[in-house]
Amino acid sequence: MFTIDSFVLYVSDVQDSMDFYAKAFDCEPSLLSPTFAALDFADNVKITLKQTTDLTPKSEVKGGGTELSMPIADKETFDKLFSTWKSKGIEFAQEIEASVFGFNFVAVDPDGHRIRIFTH
Template identity: 65%
Template sequence: MLTIDSIVLYVESVQLSMAFYEKVFECEPKLLSPTFAVVEFAENVKITLKQADGLTPSSLVRGGGTELSIPVINSAELDTLFENWKQQGVNFAQEREESVYGINFVALDSDGHRLRVFA
């Protein structure tokens, strides 16, 4: 059986994206080359940041087409995370709201990739 090594996000600036993910996930991304970094923020889950202008082969696809789904234990944890990210200046596509699948919000990284947090 095949396994998936990481989720790859195309970014405009690896350094800017590393700073964002370090701040919101409270982890330390590893720069593997000037155009490539890895963020390990959960067991067996890695996000790879690849600078879009350094892709081989090149791609016309740019950031913003991905959504990471992040569960939290309860609404209190969701509210705390939402307020922490808001204080850090994180942009949101959707503020905290109730939907058919629970309480959630959608944050945006520096390239427009969506981070949906739900309880």
């Protein structure tokens, strides 16, 4: 059966994106080449950052077309994460809102990739 190894996000500047993900997730991404980086994200899943100027094969697709969706176990942790990210200057496409699946907010990385955090 298949397993997922990583999600590749196309980025315009790998260093800017590394800085963003390091700040958001309190981790240290590994620069694997001048245009490619990876960070351990969840059990056996990495987020990899690939600079659009160095894609093989070339692609017309640019960054910003992806949404990572992540559940948080409880509202207290959810609220704390939102406050922490806000204090770190992370940009939000949507601040906390109630929806049919619970509470959620949407942060954006430097290329416009969306990170939706939600809880019940």
